[in-house]
Amino acid sequence: MPAHLEALARHGIPPIDLVVVALYPFEATVAKPGVTPAEAIEQIDVGGPTMIRAAAKNHAAVAVVTDPSQYAGVLAELRAGGGALGDATRARLAQEAFRRTAQYDAAIAAWMRSPRAVPAAPAAPDELPHPLRLEAERALTLRYGENPHQAGAFYRTPGPAVGLGAMRQLHGPELGYNNLLDFSAALGLLLELEGPAAVVIKHTNPCGVALGPTVGSAMEKAKACDPVSIYGGIVGVNGTLDMAVVRALAGIFVEILFAPAYAPDALEELRRTKKKCRVFEVPCDRAALPQHLAEYRSVLGGLLAQSADLADLDEASLRTVSRRAPTPAEREALRFAWRVAKHAKSNAIVLTTRDQVVGVGAGQMNRVDSARIAVMRAHEVGLETRDTVCASDAFFPFRDGLDVVAEAGATAVIHPGGSLRDEEVIKAADERDMAMVLTGIRHFRH
The missing domain is CATH 3.40.50.1380 (Methylglyoxal synthase-like domain)
Known part of the structure; x- marks a missing residue:
């Protein structure tokens, strides 16, 4: 002026x-x-x-x-x-x-x-912002998107570095879009597990999950869940990755290997023998996650937002509805199976022991097909389905899916319940002397 x-x-x-x-x-x-x-x-x-x-x-x-x-x-x-x-x-x-x-x-x-600003303030009933304004820094330009003709990038959300925002690459080529989708799925599942654990993810579905006294023993069992699908998969452990894990993966190509820490000799061996494997260090501490996480997904013409599915099993709200209650060993196995099923694409059926996934049926249009696939995959790799337990991410709409896993030898089942035919499904469990536990919580994953 x-x-x-x-x-x-x-x-x-x-x-x-x-x-x-x-x-x-x-x-x-x-x-x-x-x-x-x-x-x-x-x-x-x-x-x-x-x-x-x-x-x-x-x-x-x-x-x-x-x-x-x-x-x-x-x-x-x-x-x-x-x-x-x-x-x-x-x-x-x-x-x-x-x-x-x-x-x-x-x-x-x-x-x-966030609760960190005013810690004493109660959480708002609506955890999702209105209006929604997203601002994120581009952290990585990816080789391409889901397919080579698509562009891709990874944006880190503001605030404390958690999840993939805290990853640090130690070895290997640049990341792709699909790598990060699978990496996120693997880390999400690993954060659910207690004690030394190993997970294998392929196309965002778990194809190998196991617990053990050490991450090395867990890795051996996770590999045995599906020794075919582990090729080209994403592998993670929640403890220091040592030579036992390296030996378990000898001769197997994996896209990404991640852990919260590495033994120096193990990292040196990975750099020497796995030239094309992307090796990452990333925190695996569920307690470090914010209390309120939001998830966003684009749809044509807009964005969908929801609070992240951080719900865990509430032992007090579990209901045994069968004539026979689960044994302590079955109850432990059911908890493990339920956490894995939560991270498989719907419709999801998971068969496990107390410490190893035996079969996974995921992403099918009906639940009985998922049950058949879970049994079939276990038998194809030579795993025993007798005396396993079954978890379903949603209720059984008919008894047919339950009959499939019962005939394969499953002795207990956990699912949300809520079907119009719950009584029919409970009756089927009683006929086969299966223990059935209802959670009241559904875990659809699309």
């Missing part, structure tokens, strides 16, 4: 044509474990965003720089242009400036909604 220019001239102040602002590190502060609300609030910048927005608004005459990654390019153009930046450069910098202030405000708003 003319009056402003006159004031500058009167006071001998030259016009400002370059503004460089580094905002207070709010995002980095709240990402630290144990940060207090007072420490976080202290890092909310007030003047910085104001200067950035003012400069960006006037980008016709002012350049605004908001990220150190921009410094080299801006300096090079200033030197080449005799101290001036082009119109296109100033416009691009302004665009990035407004994106940065929006990102900064979104991070503050997200933190303010």
